[in-house]
Amino acid sequence: GAVVSQHPSWVICKSGTSVKIECRSLDFQATTMFWYRQFPKQSLMLMATSNEGSKATYEQGVEKDKFLINHASLTLSTLTVTSAHPEDSSFYICSATQGTSNTEAFFGQGTRLTVV
C-alpha cells in the first residue's frame, strides 16, 4: 500500500513557541490530505481538509489562525501549531488520499506533541 510519512514522530516545545509537523506521501500524489487530532484514550477528531494549492477547510471549532495548514505540493502538507500552549498537547495524525477513489485513506504514523 501507499506510504504516508509524518515528521517528527514526537516533539517537545516550550509554551508560546510554534511547531511545524510535516506529512508526506512517499510514493503517490496526494490530492487531499486530512489532519486529525487525538486526545489520550479518545477517538480521532478531524481538524481540517487540505487540498493542494488551495486554502484548507477547517472543521467547526478549530482555530485556523492557530493551526496553520499549508499544502504546497501534491506530496507535502504541513501543520503549524502557532503559539503553542499545554492544552495543544496531543497526538496529531495526517492522512492522504490519491485521486478520487473512495476506498482508502493512508495514515501517517502520527506526531506526539508535548507543550511544556
Place this chain on the structure above:
Amino acid sequence: GEDVEQSLFLSVREGDSSVINCTYTDSSSTYLYWYKQEPGAGLQLLTYIFSNMDMKQDQRLTVLLNKKDKHLSLRIADTQTGDSAIYFCAESPSDSWGKLQFGAGTQVVVTP
C-alpha cells in the same frame, strides 16, 4: 453525541474469536472501515466494506454489515496476542470521500 459508537473495551483469550461492534448514523456512508492502532502508532487499515455488501472476509477477519440497523461488526478468528490494540470503526460519507468519522475505539486485550 458521536455519530459512530463502539464499546470501549473487550477482553478475549488467546485462540478465541473476538467480535467488535459498531453503530453509525449516516445512512449515506459509502464505505465503512476498521482500523487498528497500536500504542503510540498511527492507524493501520485492516479492512473496509462497501455499503452495498453484507459481508466481507479477509483471512482471519470477517466484517458484517447490517445496513438497516446501521450496525457493523468485526470478527477476528483465532485471536493472537499481537491483536491486542485499539480498533476504530469509521465511516466515510458519500459526499466527503477520504474524510472519516471515527468511533471512540475499542481496546482489545488478548490474554494468554
